Amino acid sequence: MDILLKQVGYSYAKDTPFEKRALTDVTLHVPSGSYTAIIGHTGSGKSTVLQHLNALLQPTEGSVLIGDRKIEAGTKAKNLRDVRKKVGIVFQFPEQQLFDETVLKDIMFGPLNFGVPEEEARRRAIALVEQLGLPEDVLEKSPFDLSGGQMRRVAIAGVLAMEPDVLVLDEPTAGLDPRGRREIMDLFYRLHKDKGLTTVLVTHSMEDAARYADTVAIMHGGKCVATGGVREVFANEEQLGDYRLEPPRTVRMQREFEEKTGIILHELALTEEALAHAISQALQEGRGWK
């Protein structure tokens, strides 16, 4: 499902002395089936953009097109349930949203709200608990008895159980250990590939953006200042520097390698594996050291 933000502006607490401008003239297209990363410094408006993607916030200027539903500034949109059913959001620290008696009930909460039959919701919950690497006996436990990492997984399962067309992720792995991060990010990527899930990832991690995304948008000072293919964006170090961002570690290492050896690699390495592969290939091609 396509999402298109057209010249969106947003101010918090509009018409009060606390009014705070968060977005100015943001135009962003998230094509169906794409994996888009939104990167930017703290306070650049990433999270505000994200909340427009399923009409949790309505723009104060411009319009947002979610599938065939248009949400415009000035008009009060009603019946947003359909939109929210299609666009699932995993918020930062999603474990804060857990509330039900058991993990099973909590995961079923979303699907039941959107009218999924109980049997089907239960089936989804059981399948997801397994997919997320949680032990099966967790289903009947209280979510508040779990460890932090497990709570996070349950909360993510609660969003995935809605089976949305678009999955929006706001720093979904913040505060997890490196292995947990990788497992969860890989799971999202698998879902993106297998089910054609349109994915939007809001992140501070250039490495995650480089590894998983195919399109990258840079936010800066409430504006969407650049969008492009992942290689194109990360190759432009000058532009990244302008917005106080650093290229991913692999790109930095590649540049250093190229500078020290004089060997130019064929393409930008976005993952450690790709970098290792490219370097070994370059060396095998026998271009040797200068």
Added chain:
Amino acid sequence: MMEKMIFGRFIPGDSLVHRLDPRAKILFVFLFIAIVFIANNAITYAILLGFTLLSVFLSKIRLYFLINGLKPVFILMAFTFFLHLFFTQGGDLLVSIGFVDIYEEGLRQGIFISIRFLVLVFMTSILTLTTSPISITDGIEVLLGPFKRVKLPVHELALMMSISLRFIPTLMDETGKILKAQMARGSDIGSGPIKERIKAVVPLLIPLFVSAFKRAEDLATAMEVRGYRGGEGRTRYRQLNWRLIDTLSLLLLVGFAGLLWYFRS
């Protein structure tokens, strides 16, 4: 929805009213509340209203913002107005529609009580809008100081107050966040039949309680770790500073009370 509420909110600024000592402002408001009851005729109520508007002007808070933020209060005000209008008898009969009789006295009382309500709400709002919660608690702690003699735990009360005030915005933020997270999962307090709305409160309240308790525990630990052990012998970082203008403002209020007394019938 909550953004427009102004109860207990503080707008930083540097107007004359902002710069007054919190003790002076608290005393001022309490005295004012008593003084309001001196007014009993058209002139005195007019003076009262004028004095209040002058205070709003001096505090540099936009009147529009004040009125907008106090909308819920106006509903209550309208309610009392109509109560008086319909049920107070006395004076000439003005209008009579069906079984509703409106008397002159009813109209008078309705208007007076509304003005009284309005000035009280405005004045107390000015206090909270121009004084940071921390200064208010500091002021209260000092003002209640004498009651320590009768074993009133003044310091603890002030601490409790400042902690609760401190956490209002935090909890508001958290409510907003959880609300949105649950909305994204298809539960919505803002729409749907009333039964659904009530059901939607549970997924909001439980996470809120959980996190509030967690925060309280963390705060207690943090305070203990830093060696907090009550108010005994504790010195202050923020010193209150009573100046001439504070004395003058209270004198002004006394003069104002005298004026009201003079014109009262």
